Amino acid sequence: MKIRPALIIALGVLLSGAGAGREIKPAPYTLVAPAEWSQPVAPFHIAGPVWYVGTRGIAVYAILSKDSAILVGGPMTSEARLIERNLATIGVKKGGLKLLLNMHAHFDHAGALAQIKRDTGARLIASAGDRPALEAGRHQGDNSYGRANFPAVKVDRVVRDGEIVRLGAIAVTTTLTPGHTIGCTTWSLPVHESGRTLQVVFPCSVTVAGNRLIGNRGYPGIVAAYRRSFARLDAMHADIVLPSHPEIADVMGREARRAAGDANAFVDPGALHAIVVQARKDFDAALAKEGTPSPHP
Template sequence: MLGVVTSLSLAGHVNAAAIDCSYCETWNKPQAPFQIYGNTYYVGPHGLSAVLITSPQGHILIDGALPQSAPMIAKHVEQLGFKMTDVKVILNSHTHYDHAGGIAELQKLSGAKVIASDKAAPVLRSGRVGPDDPQVGHLLPFPGVSNVEALGRRQSIEVGTLQLNVIHTPGHSPGGTSWRWQSCEADRCLNMMYSDSLNAVADSTFKYSGDPRYPAAAKDLTSSMEAIAAAPCDILVTAHPELSGLWATIDERGNGDRAKLNDPAACQRYVATTKQRLDQRLASEKADKK
């Protein structure tokens, strides 16, 4: 979550919530769905990624954007020629309202199983982050997901021929998770990466340099960066698409040169940028103590 919340609008019930924040309108700007590579498709709004990975046996959806994004995401799935009822699993990068807010409605529309990391699962169920989230002071509730399955010790999620491998990436939030898989066109398969946010963003009270609510935040974030940098990565999509340079590479209609998305150095560049931001934040917090 990068925006500042201004209010939460309820349409009769929390599950019909539309969240109003300083960036929400921009994040939820319409975006035509498009093929990223092989069986991987972009189905989110312009400012918040949601990715569909398909197979004949069923599909996997990563992230649900805002509550008000859910109808758009479902429409995009159908526009691409797929059925929402064939989405068998919904995954999440992290439990902030701009990435998890639409999951409850998308689960209702699809009947899919929602699977999340052990720390993220209770937050998804309640729709409220805990006090250990670095942005707790900026975050408002989102529609809780009634049925969430915790990952436990599983290292991958399978649906039919699909296998998505788990990369635990805490730090931006305590239960952050990234996902990697392969997508193929003809006889060429590429390593796909959906990276959770790796930015050290916090409210005005949280300190990455040491906070009793989440003492390991900086250490966790550094380990997460190392994990993403070391993973096989040909095509990177980040939870906020501009952070991986998606729109700089492919035009908004999905009509650009998709071949340019194949960039084996993308994950390492993303990590280098986020590492620099963490270092700057730690230095700033240290200076504030003087």
């Protein structure tokens, strides 16, 4: 089935022309995942206890604490074992993964959580807003691409805004930034790197990504939620920004520059603001387009 040119999923990735990827078939449309969403990359260190363990197109991060670890985000269903192998590569032994932090309940980021949880015994932590979607295995709210289902997974702990999740010496702060999903969650923590303390932020997406903004029966407060989240993210300090799709903050490019000798490649205090500015612009354009009356036939 041909994908409509306007179809956008996840973080606003345009799927038309992505035919080299694998097909995912939720009704009523066929979604084609870009090939890089499944393409393996070697895990790499970012800063302090934070490592990249995702694919080339879907970011997953590990935060290490002695013999245990926290996973931030997740990949599509088929990449669960790939993430587990990457964790083993950086020294996380079987049973060492203790916590799974959900960023948002879409198939490309929550699809593998059920299997990773079964395989490792890790506990899943998520917001109250995303809990129903995670436990039903489908996103909430009206959108342009239908139901993108994924394996349902039980949430073990529900976190509130501002709550701190701890594992050993690691303390990760919860910031609720809904809009992209009802329970979209941003996570952040300070890390120590080369004698400096740096603030790392894992921002939940604020792209429209096919969400219906006007008349969304499943998420009637979506417009106000986006606007609050733009403001919240823009007010956050972030030395290092690590989004759920690496291209949003040029994570792969930064790693290449760091490997070439730039020790500060990941440090960019202006990156989060730039992401919010672009997201606001795209949101306003999408809202204006939805609000434009259709021409009479």
